[in-house]
Amino acid sequence: xxxxxxxxxxxxxxxxxxxxxxxxxxxxxxxxxxxxxxxxxxxxxxxxxxxxxxxxxxxxxxxxxxxxxxxxxxxxxxxxxxxxxxxxxxxxxxxxxxxxxxxxxxxxxxxxxxxxxxxxxxxxxxxxxxxxxxxxxxxxxxxxxxxxxxxxxxxxxxxxxxxx
Numbered sequence: 370x371x372x373x374x375x376x377x378x379x380x381x382x383x384x385x386x387x388x389x390x391x392x393x394x395x396x397x398x399x400x401x402x403x404x405x406x407x408x409x410x411x412x413x414x415x416x417x418x419x420x421x422x423x424x425x426x427x428x429x430x431x432x433x434x435x436x437x438x439x440x441x442x443x444x445x446x447x448x449x450x451x452x453x454x455x456x457x458x459x460x461x462x463x464x465x466x467x468x469x470x471x472x473x474x475x476x477x478x479x480x481x482x483x484x485x486x487x488x489x490x491x492x493x494x495x496x497x498x499x500x501x502x503x504x505x506x507x508x509x510x511x512x513x514x515x516x517x518x519x520x521x522x523x524x525x526x527x528x529x530x531x532x533x
Contacts (some may be wrong), residue, residue, distance in 0.1 A: 489508035
């Protein structure tokens, strides 16, 4: 039996040493796997943080772009409004000039018309019918001429101050 004790002891010692070796390798493998999972988790969290930061930066850039577009739109609207006001003022000024021109032509015509009508009334005081008729014809011709000049003057006003 003594002959068997040594080989059995060697086999038992080998099993024990093998078990320890296997346990240490298993522990080492578990440690490596745990460390790898921690590293993956850390990397995943870092990527997620990076994605959040990129998303935030993109949103801020879009917001800035939107603000810039709004400011440009507002500036354009203000410029258009100023241009519209300027055009309206120019239109009013032209209208005022046209009205002044027409009023001047009207006053000229009515002043002359009143003078001609007054002269026509004086025609009745002429001594003969021929003189009276001649006076009336001259007054009528003068009134027609004044009316034509008045119309021409008004047309000139519209040409001089067109209302587009």
